[in-house]
Amino acid sequence: MTSVILVAAFGLLGAFAPVPFVALGPGPTYNTLGEEAGTPVIRIDGQRTYPTAGHLNMTTVSVTDHLSMLGALGLWVSGRYALAPREVYYPPEKTEQEIEQENTQAFNDSQTDAETAALHHLGYPTKVLAGTVVTGSPADAVIEPGDQLIAVDGKPITDPPALQAAVAASKPGEQVRLTFRHGDEPERTVPVVLGTSSDGRPQGFLGVGAVGRPDVPFDIKISLADVGGPSAGLMFSLAIVDKLTPGELNGGKFVAGTGEIDAVGNVGPIGGIPFKMTMAREAGATTFLVPAGNCSEAKSQAPDGLQLVRVGTLDEATKALDTLRDGGAPPSC
Template sequence: MSESRDESTAPGAATGTKPDGADQDRNGHRATRQPPRVRMSRRGWTVVVSGVLIVVFGLIGAFVRVPYVAIGPGPTYDTLGQVDGAQVVEIDGQQTYPTAGELRMTTVSLNDEISLFGALGLWVSGRYALAPREEYFRPGESDEQVQQENVQQFQDSQSNAEVAALRHLGFPIKVLAQTIVEDTPASKVLAAGDRLLNVNGRTITNEDDVTAAVADTTPGQTVPITFQHGTDPARTEQITLAANPDPDKKNGFMGLQPIDRADVPFEVKISLQDVGGPSAGLMFALAIVDRLTPGEMVAGEHVAGTGEITEKGVVGPIGGISFKVVAAREAGATVFLTPEANCAEASAAAPDGLQLVKVTDLNSALSALDALKAGQPTPSC
């Protein structure tokens, strides 16, 4: 007879054992063994969550832009020298004279659209300060609009510097109609760029004469205006003044904005790219005077400075002077021409070895440079 054996009672095997390591159910079928469930400890969860947070924070810090700008020392340029092979201040058609030393204009560096980590890095460096973006960019204003405005301010500073310098040197000045307001009395007879010669019987020698000529008029009054369009002969027209759009002003209104410009047979060209703002006016004016004047204005000294300038040579305050004095000293300057209104801020930030000279207008700046050359005291901050 044949014998029937199941695997549980096979010879040499103990009852209830599982020689191949597999579980069996009660009917003798094999059952797969389930691995033990791994439970993560609280410490493990902490490590995982911390890692995720670090990654998220890293992405935010690296890529998310903060609503701040970083301001620091910018490049400086010698207005008596060259930049990229081109003379910064060049005068064609008029005798010029050799110069020595430096008249260095200063700038600030503005970093926009910076990340959180970038902002922190710039701030920690100690060379930059953070400021709310809206202090430099108006809401809704594009980067292109800001750039265009800065370029326009820079061009205006060059024009003002030219007029101030040439007026100081005794060259004639002419007054132009810079802008004409549409649908005003002036728009009926004048075009932008026309030269103003006489308004209401007053000879026009500077832009203030235009304002003074209509100061005692009334709306509806007819006044004569003599002007020249391009190279055409001068002519006189009658205009009837309108009511002033400023409710606080009762005099008649013409609707034009005059501006002083040099009336010279030569050309002053200022070549400097990628710079904006009005603060280089003083240094441009000094460079023009130096190029057109015999002798050495700075006598080999390394002079830097800043300051907005009007057509009449008045020097006004500017922003970022605490960074400009640092940039000037790093560029080798030992003297810094400082607008009077900026003296306190400049004094608090001026590095060792930089003498701050207080200036109020072009004449005071020229007098200070003469005193420095002669070894005499200068007005200081």
């Protein structure tokens, strides 16, 4: 009788006792050229668009939380999932709501960067805005987040690095003339005395984090619910480029991929690429765009029948797809 009770107790413990792990596995994949729930994933209003075909799929990783001992063991034994410490994805100092908000914000920021990168790639004009203004900094008394940065000492600010370059040779205590525009108001030029940065850098400190944004008379809307994180950026950018240019960027084929992208088109590495490749191949993809920083990992775990294409920038990605469409061999991992 005692042994039966112990077996039952261990069975209940395994079935219901939580473990400090999450399971990572293949998540949903979405065609950025298509629709979800009857709504275009990417819609462009106020500008001519061109027909597209095939797929440019973004990929995701599923994170399964609140696992029991038996549940975690079952997922791990399946070979389709990996276990990771829960605290990596759900830090104990944050609530689940805070983590969800952060993931949603990262996804929204990635959409903005994807739009900016795509339009920059296509030669559309961009403007530079004050993304952040450090409280108490020299700029804090002059401008607000969202103000357009136009020039420093007459030097045009055409992209975020241009702002850094404009003060690179300055010293704390020097005065610069900052030209900016607040909302729809006329542009203004005001003197600003540069301060000292907290990290001890020798150049003068202005206290502005600049961001590039498209300066176009049309709207791009990305609609995709229940997805978080920044890793869809590359595929969003490619879909925007495809819709705004004649012809089919993917040659009508099933291309999938992943990668974080910044506003000037640099593609950064991401996590979970084995799971993303697995789901992409199962969905029908024959080509997968891999951030250069993920190539070693991807090459060692790529599913059969999935061609890996190495990309470090949006320009490289579009050139690789052009090469594929023309029957050539793009850079591989």
